[in-house]
Amino acid sequence: MIEMKVAGIALDAITRSPIVLLKDGSDRRALPIYIGQEQAKAIIGALEGQKPPRPLTHDLLNNLLETWEMRLERVIIHSLQDNTFYAVLCLSQGEVKKEVDCRPSDAIALALRTDSPIWVMEEVVADASIPVDREADEEERQAFRNFVANLRPEDFTERGRSSPNES
Template sequence: MIDLSIIALSESLSKPGNYALILEDTVGKRRIPLIIGANEAQAIAVAMEKMQPLRPFTHDLFYQTLKQVGILLKEAVITRVQDEIFYAIICLLTPAGEILRLDARPSDAIALSVRFDCPLRANADVVDTSGYFVDDKTRDKKGSYAEYTMAELEELLAKIIKKEDYESAARVRDAIDRRKKLG
């Protein structure tokens, strides 16, 4: 198992209306991009910022229910990736000491792990297949935007915009637009 941390959550440029959640391997520093829905992004962001909504969201309700009956979330694990779809489980610890493993969408597992402040992990295969290194020296060796994944292009665009290099940002945005048109 490889420990992960959440390092970024931003609007997805490749899938409008969705969000890009970037996880990072805490030791090897490989990054894993996940595209998640707006509701799940909001649930994760609210928990990360320790905001208290006026009424509980679904994840808050589930969190409170588990706590009230004495069940703790031991860990959330991204178990596999198949056809660019990620799969996860949550591991619950009952008051009797029994461990329950429940199938979950990664975004839901992550939203709960933030609320329970428990480890977020991935199987090594997941990190090996979908993780990538962000290293400026390595990036400079790529010859064209075609060598970048869509998630890498989105992350690169966000970095360039943050540096206020709008000319370069326009080139990356155009590369993203061309990729979208190709399907």
């Protein structure tokens, strides 16, 4: 799994649909997730630290967690099927741990309010992310090509072999 942070909300240039953009810790990959207008407002509100006069839905959920002494340990975006992302809330109450299915947008909005980490399965990142730093990606590919080009057969045999004096 890869921990990601919310980079912000963008609008699709053609459809004008909101997109929440998650970035990995190295800022090398970004994961765009299309969301609804209300979820975009909820995420922006959390990013900006807005406190509504009355609790909105995600604030209400946060209040329920606090009242029942539950903790959102993390959010996991675990799969992508037919262009739909799937997520779970990983909750704990004392020693009891539960996972609750939810939309990624709601999970992200709640994670921001509870300062909980957002994790994404590597397969999802591989399937749906976009490169942010193409130059760094190319440098990494070139370094790997150089590494492979300089490998020798004895590099493989020396690592696994132990000396006769070792037991």
